[in-house]
Amino acid sequence: MLPLVKPYLSPREELMPEIERVLYSGYIAEGEEAWGFEEQFKKFIGNPNTLVVQSGTAALHLAMLSLNVGPGDEVISTPMTAEPTNTTIAFTGAKVVWADVDPATGLLDPRSVREKITERTKAIMLVHYAGMVCDMDEFNKLSEETGVPIIEDSAHCMGGKYKGKVIGSNSQYTCFSFQAIKQMTTIDGGAIAFKNPDEVEPARKLRWFGLDKKVPRLQNDITRAGYKYGINNITGVIGQVQLRHAQEVIDKYISNGKYYDESLKGIPGVTLVPYYKSTEPSYWLYTLKVENRDDFCKMMEEADVTASPLHHRSDTHSLFKESKCELPGMDEWYKSFVHIPCGWWVDEESRERIVEAIKRGW
Ligand SMILES: Cc1ncc(COP(=O)(O)O)c(C=O)c1O
Structure with missing residues (x-):
């Protein structure tokens, strides 16, 4: 039976020696291979302010943390998506406020979102569902007029375009997933792309317990609790090979x-x-x-x-x-x-x- 989804994996003779090389290199944690993938993914989406992470869910969570979304806040979102888009909002303690979708496309309707904005609205969560791109002209206008930031959940839309440019640098945050059935997989993985370069360093710390990798471990001072969201070198090298294709x-x-x-x-x-x-x-x-x-x-x-x-x-x-x-x-x-x-x-x-x-x- 012809399946609806199927992972693409680079040719064995290209991928396996690379995995083996890194696996027995003595350094399999987050390091050069992970950062090498990050550099190449930045180029793919044309946004230098990008971090690779363990999953699309981690990327969405880092967007929430960057905005300090928490209890008492509202995030306007779509019901037409995979669960993690909205469970991620829920685990910050914020309320998910549903806006309606355009019945012609299944994508969030900017007119409905406009009606749902209150003084508690911290973000608008858009999903480029199934690889179809939301009505970005209208959403950009809405975000500019109201000051409410946009998170684009682009887990389904690597390589989709807006105004001729690959998705990844339009909104305040764009989140990607490299999970097993996505267009490009690293088995599990994700990325978050920021519009504001100043938000990258704080998020980089949150990716690793709150520690700063540029400061020696013994001199590090954690000011905000972070997570274990970085990728290891095996994921990194898989990503580098996958990205070639x-x-x-x-x-x-x-x-x-x-x-x-x-x-x-x-x-x-x-x-x-x-x-x-x-x-x-x-x-x-x-x-x-x-x-x-x-x-x-x-x-x-x-x-x-x-x-x-x-x-x-x-x-x-x-x-x-x-x-x-x-x-x-x-x-x-x-x-x-x-x-x-x-x-x-x-x-x-x-x-x-x-x-x-x-x-x-x-
Ligand atoms: C729309 C959407 N958002 C977010 C995610 C979360 O991605 P991940 O599985 O990499 O955590 C997925 C996929 O699972 C998804 O389909």
Whole structure:
């Protein structure tokens, strides 16, 4: 069965000697290989103010800590995401305030966010869900007008673009995940990119218990408790090798995504998702809306292709019961959206087969 997600790993003959070299080098903790990956990732996203971390969740947490989000604060967020986007807000003690999504795209609706801003709002959490980029023109305007910072959760959108530039330097914080099923994986890993260079050093300390790596350990003075969020050299070297292939791999997702955009036009029962002005998706998952979704998924299964909605809406968890509110856009979207395989493992024959199956109907 053609899967919806599949990790890309660099060729064995390239990756394994590098892993072995570092594994037996005598230095496997955070060091040169980890920082080497950090330098290269900075170049990939075009933002020198970037830290690599153990996970996308750690990246989101560092964004919260940088903003001092805590009890009594509110963070406006989307229910259309994977759980860590919102559990991270919850574990700071802040309240998640749901804004509605645009029912045409499933992405946070800036008009709804505007209505939810109060004097307690500490941040707006955007998710470039499934690799589709949010309406950044409107969100940038909103952030400028209100002074509320934006955190872009770009766990699904490495290589997506806004105004022709790769996602990673537009908002105050952009968070990435290199977890096992993402477009580029280091097995587990993540990164946080800052707009304000002054925020990097404090966050770097929080990445390592609150200690300053530039000061000898015996002379270090912790002023704020930090975490163990740095990556080790094995993750670092995997990242360096993976990054050599990342653009080529992402380009395959994009090529398949564009193929579906063209080939699925005008098919009865299918509604394509429009992309916002000045944005270019990276198509981690191809997302569309269909009538009779259960029948659609069954038909795809019979064609040996996985099709499904991947994430459960976050606002239904008991953890968020105090945040419960009406979200008509989300209700509408959630009924009909579905993903089909779009990644590097989908070759031309497979994507044609998928389109033909959809054209035959369900
Ligand atoms: C939208 C989103 N945000 C954040 C995360 C957290 O990333 P990680 O698993 O690397 O902690 C994930 C993935 O798991 C995700 O899908």
